[in-house]
Amino acid sequence: MTQSMEETSVYGEAAEADAERYYAALDSFNVEPLWRNTNPRLLPGEPKSRAVPYVWRYDDIRAQLMTAGRLISAEDAERRVLMLINPGLAPEVETANNLYAGIQLVLPGEIAPMHKHAAAAFRFIIEGSGAYTAVDGERAHMNPGDIVLTPSWAWHDHGNYSDEPMIWMDGLDLPLINKLEANFFVDGPENVQDELRPADSTERLYAASRLNPAWQAWDKPYSPIINYPWSVTEQVLKSALDEWSGSPTDGVIFEFTNPRSGGSIMPTMGAYIQALPARMHTEAHQHTSSAIYHVVRGRGRTIVDGQVLDWSQGDTFAVPGWSVHEHINTENEPAVLFSHTDIPVLKALGFYQERSCPRQA
Ligand SMILES: [Fe+2]
Ligand SMILES: [Fe+2]
Known part of the structure; x- marks a missing residue:
């Protein structure tokens, strides 16, 4: 009998003391035996997000923002934002898995200086009219319900020359880009960008989504549109509510798209607007994507894994x-809900799954 055969024959009780010494010694090699793993997150039977269902009340967040407006100057803050931290993901700055949302205040006369970053962002306007976001040399004026994109690496700054506070929700893919360790940030050479094109010119150029400017090449992975105005969104929602029943799980729901590709507005985030008809109680479902909802109009509730989230206009809530x-x-x-999700990422990688479920109420 060879020595190696003798070594392979000492299973069972006789080997216990040797095994304990062996496990203790493994630490110094920075390895762990897979067969002793007790972490259920390593190979779960199905996904279980660490994020929890949660509602951020607009009344609370708005009051805290206004206090920040008195205490912190725009110069000191650079961006006066209250970040929405999911209690299940704290201390990480994540609102839902892969997704971030924050509520930003820009007071009359203030600017938020020019910068750019690898992480992509959009803003959904909650209050105020007439402030602008400048993106790569074009100013887009913002009104409630508008969605304004500042894609990956686009220079952007904000200014409020109106006489009322502007409040919006920022949505970013920050958690994902930071997990990928692919984020960069650059301050602009000036605080305010030079205007290279007339204000809102891209909005006029793409005013009819079925008309793409054929002379303009566009090979970027995100939408060329800076502002998706509420005036158009509202009209489409109203007509659809009159004429269509929509989806059993989401009512009349539309995705904001990149008109050049027909795909999502950005490779890392999808954005949706939906209207739930009066008294609608949707079917239940689950999907591997996470979502952050912002309540544009109305009042209702969403039941998430048995937990009731009551919501009303201005609230933001996370669905893991x-x-x-x-x-x-x-x-x-x-009721009208805006949402952003990580669906494009999951679909691109082949991990998007969805299934219908029994209703919980
Ligand atoms: Fe930014
Ligand atoms: Fe859903």
């Missing part, structure tokens, strides 16, 4: 990936 959820419009008027 693979959670079972259904929406209920509790009022006699349509």
